[in-house]
Amino acid sequence: MDAIKILDAKGLACPMPIVKTKKAMNELEVGQVLEIHTTDKGAINDLTAWSKAGGHELLKHEEQNDVLMFWIKKG
């Protein structure tokens, strides 16, 4: 699960984490993985739903010291 790119969205409030994720995702090839770091708790539900709607695969998410980390594979 090697991410090709890491997006640092820490400290940004909704909707910026998703706006930036979408932008970063546009630059990836299908099958590549984007790693996202955010401190916005709402991102858990929103990134999950956004990934699903966009045909991407949310591989996993975890929390480390209040930072939420997501790995999303472009579909």
Added chain:
Amino acid sequence: MTVNSMTTQEITKKVMNQEELFILDVRNESDFHDWKIEGKNFDYLNVPYFDLLDGVEEIMDKIPAGKEVLVVCAKEGSSIMIAEMLSDEGRTVSYLKGGMKAWSEHLEPIKVGDLKDGGAIYQFVRIGKGCLSYMVVSNGEAAIIDSTRMTDVYLEFAKSIDVNVTHVFDTHLHADHISGGRVIANKTNATYWLPPKDATEVIFDYKPLESGSNVTIGNTTINIHALYSPGHTIGSTSFVVDEKFLLSGDILFIDSIGRPDLAGMAEDWVKDLRESLYERYKDLSMDLIVLPAHFMIIDELNEDGSVSEKLGTLFERNHGLNIEDENEFRKLVSENLPPQPNAYQEIRQTNMGIITPDDEKQREMEIGPNRCAVR
């Protein structure tokens, strides 16, 4: 076109006046289905903001041009973005200032009755979450019952009507919201009362509220008579105030009754709940005005936005008070229960003083409806 901000207070007015409003809720679908702004004449469209990042053209025909439009999200950021996009399309719209977080915290004080000696009782309607708390006022003194964590609202209200808070009560250990009781008691040097059976694990000092305790507010006798009425929790206590008002806590609501499972003891407490409702409450005067600690649906609001009903009327109309068969009653309150309130275990621990989450965390824990009832 312009983007306006609408405050929780303005929306509360619309709910209470049963005005029309078109709500474009841009949170994700699960959050919307879980909990939204309820109004008798409100219409809704739910499209997550992340589906609208490329533009709002696709939903324009679903947003009525002749209606007032409010865009809603969790904290306000996304709703401002979408409201601006709608504005670029030529619409005048508003966004909810502070988002659903602010909606969850809004308290509307409403006077619900006069006391014999000239005092009054106020209900604080937490319109977004369905929590009800109370202030009993008499002769310069005030008691607060089941306060929320927005303690400043009560303290400022007390100041505005020139009364000192002398007693603070919780009818039970709450599982759906964080009590402000201890904070208020600390700030005002008031006595903090808790039912001891709910407080076996609390780590702070309190005064045990036993059945039959009479507490006097003000110089004249406004008795708050405690009535042990277990079932929602093992300690649940009701109050009869001024021989006129029954503060029923989470035992009896207008259109539903308390659920016995939030402390993990559904089966054990079913009997207590039934006894409290069908025996202890039945022995009370049917003229008492029931003031519960929650409402679940907007239909439970009276015309002035308050929530109250005569005990006799509830014994006629509330389904939960009219189940003859004990087994059927047990099934209703212990099977197929609605989901539990968000973070209810952590909320209980916070109310016991075992954990002390920061403000932001507390706000998040309380997201969603109260879910303390069964219908």
